[in-house]
Amino acid sequence: MTTLTAARPTWEERDRRRRRRDALSSWILLAPSIIMIGLMVGYPAVQMIWQSFTDYQVRHKIQGTAPEFVGLDNYIKIITRSDFPEVVARTVGIMLVTTALIMVLGVLIAVLMTKIGRGMRITMSVGLLLAWAIPPLTASVVWGVIFDTQYGLVNWALNSITGTNAWHNHPWLLNPWTFFMVLTIIVVWGAIPFVAFTTYAGLGQIPRETIEAAEIDGAGGWQRFWGIVFPAMRPVLGGLLILQIIWNMKLFTQVYALQSRGGIAADTNVLPVYLFRQGIGEFGATSAIGMLIVLIMLAISFFNIRQLLKDDDS
Structure with missing residues (x-):
């Protein structure tokens, strides 16, 4: 009898297992949406960030050549116009x-x-x-x-x-x-x-x-x-x-x-x-402008987003 009582899981252990099962089920249900968001939003965003630091143009796509990394040149050229x-x-x-x-x-x-x-x-x-x-x-x-x-x-x-x-x-x-x-x-x-x-x-x-x-x-x-x-x-x-x-x-x-x-x-x-x-095929320059638009929107919306997060926490 003592051995059976000791082997029986406690309430805390059962609750911990239930939470793990619920978390696993939630992630399984969310996985298709996360994958879709990653493909439709995450991948284009990463591509835009990468292209903004290169001289990527349509000729690279036609010729099958790799663009060169130019650092902040695209941003400097745009901002100084x-x-x-x-x-x-x-x-x-x-x-x-x-x-x-x-x-x-x-x-x-x-x-x-x-x-x-x-x-x-x-x-x-x-x-x-x-x-x-x-x-x-x-x-x-x-x-x-x-x-x-x-x-x-x-x-x-x-x-x-x-x-x-x-x-x-x-x-x-x-x-x-x-x-x-x-x-x-x-x-x-x-x-x-x-x-x-x-x-x-x-x-x-x-x-x-x-x-x-x-x-x-x-x-x-x-x-x-x-x-x-x-x-x-x-x-x-x-x-x-x-x-x-x-x-x-x-x-x-x-x-x-x-x-x-x-x-x-x-x-x-x-x-x-x-x-x-800006011109057809100027992917590097247009990506840099797109990133600047995103940064400006984030800077303007930062206060409101922070306030919303505070309201949710409270």
Whole structure:
């Protein structure tokens, strides 16, 4: 009897074995996803990092020769170009403006959706879904037609309102400032629905009793928002902010489409378009630009990512 009792595993040992089995099962279930992520994200990332330190061009692929390691030459050449700082400043500026407008308007629309009736909420949701469903290229073409120099709706409306022909053949896309005004409209119009729907879903998870209790205690609308709603929504808003920073740093389709309709590329390039226009087959230089884009996005998002990690730990 003593031997059998001693051989029987203790509760701690059984729990340890169960945890090992659960961990093994989890890794087995996650293995396909990890492999896919490694192949689709990890391998291209490693390739881009390696190519950014070489003179890799299309001729190496055609001739079957190995590229030479050039160290930081690609980065130095790009950073020291006369137009590169302007392109970076333009990209960051557009990102800041569009991200701020998207976040503010998206949150306001989400709050509005909690205040209106069911019929109006459904109508607003359908409108947001339609704006969200339109591909960026299609939206850029449509807005490009609206601001068209000869046949644009905006020029016709302004002439009708002013009763003159002062806006006839006005080139909205030729001027960089009005070009980016049109670009901002396109980007904000297409991105607001995602922020609005996500914020609205998050607002629905806040206990109504907590807000009603604060209202009974005499808290105003802004006090309830900053004291109850915002702290509860901070992880959601932080995640949305990081996503918008990343997406708005990677604007390509809208910018390139508007440039094709009359914008001057040299005055309206952003980093993704600047990368595309470096030349076909310049893999080393374009990889270096891609790495710089990643580093800039990480530097801008670092504070928000660190704050999100702190909120998760707490």
